[in-house]
Amino acid sequence: MAPVFAHGQLRLYLLSLLSEGPRHGYEIMRDLEQRFNGLYTPSAGTVYPRLAKLEEEGLVSRGDDGRKVTYTITDAGRAEVERRQSDLGDLETDLDRSASQLAEEVRSRVKGESADLRAELKAAAQEARRVAKPASGEQMKGNAGHEFERAINELRQSARKVMRSRHTSQAVRVEALRIVHEAQRRIDELK
Numbered sequence: 519m520a521p522v523f524a525h526g527q528l529r530l531y532l533l534s535l536l537s538e539g540p541r542h543g544y545e546i547m548r549d550l551e552q553r554f555n556g557l558y559t560p561s562a563g564t565v566y567p568r569l570a571k572l573e574e575e576g577l578v579s580r581g582d583d584g585r586k587v588t589y590t591i592t593d594a595g596r597a598e599v600e601r602r603q604s605d606l607g608d609l610e611t612d613l614d615r616s617a618s619q620l621a622e623e624v625r626s627r628v629k630g631e632s633a634d635l636r637a638e639l640k641a642a643a644q645e646a647r648r649v650a651k652p653a654s655g656e657q658m659k660g661n662a663g664h665e666f667e668r669a670i671n672e673l674r675q676s677a678r679k680v681m682r683s684r685h686t687s688q689a690v691r692v693e694a695l696r697i698v699h700e701a702q703r704r705i706d707e708l709k
Contacts, residue, residue, distance in 0.1 A: 529568055529571070535549055540590040546589070547561075632689070635697065
C-alpha cells in the first residue's frame with residue numbers, strides 16, 4: 519500500500535485540524551478516518567508521536583481535562599498554518615489522490631476476495647451435494663443428520679470468519695451476506 523501522507527504532510531494536516539478547534543487524539547484519528555471515507559485509519563503510533571513533536575516545537579499545547587488529553591493549536595501553530603495556506607491546497611489535492619489510490623486498492627482486493635469466497639462456497643456446496651444421500655426422517659437422525667449438521671456448522675464458521683475478520687472489507691462482507699441469502703433462497707425452493 520502506498521503511503522497516505524508524503525513527508526511532512528501529516529504534520530501540516532494535524533495543525534490544520536487543530537486550527538479548527540481543540541481535539542482529543544482519538545478525535546483526530548476519527549477525523550482522519552472520515553477524511554478518507556474509512557479507507558485509512560491512522561494508528562495511535564502514527565498520530566501521538568507527531569502531536570508530541572508539535573508540542574515540543576511549541577505549535578501545539580496539551581491539556582488534561584480529566585481522563586482525556588486535549589490538543590490545542592498555539593499562536594505559533596496558527597502562524598505556521600497561515601504561512602502555509604498554499605501548501606494546504608496542495609495537501610488536499612494529494613490527499614484526494616491518496617484516497618483514490620486507496621479506493622482502487624480496496625476494489626482490487628475485494629474483487630479477489632469475493633472471487634475466493636465464491637469459489638470456496640461453491641466447492642463446499644459441490645462437496646455437500648457429492649456426499650449427500652437421500653434420507654428418510656429416521657435416517658436424518660443417523661449419519662446423514664450428523665453430516666448435514668457438520669456441513670451447516672462449517673458454513674456458519676466460514677461465513678462468521680469472513681464477517682468478523684478485521685481485514686475483511688465492507689464490500690466482501692456484503693458479498694458474503696448476499697451468498698448466504700442466496701443459499702437460503704435455494705434451500706427454501708426445496709420445501
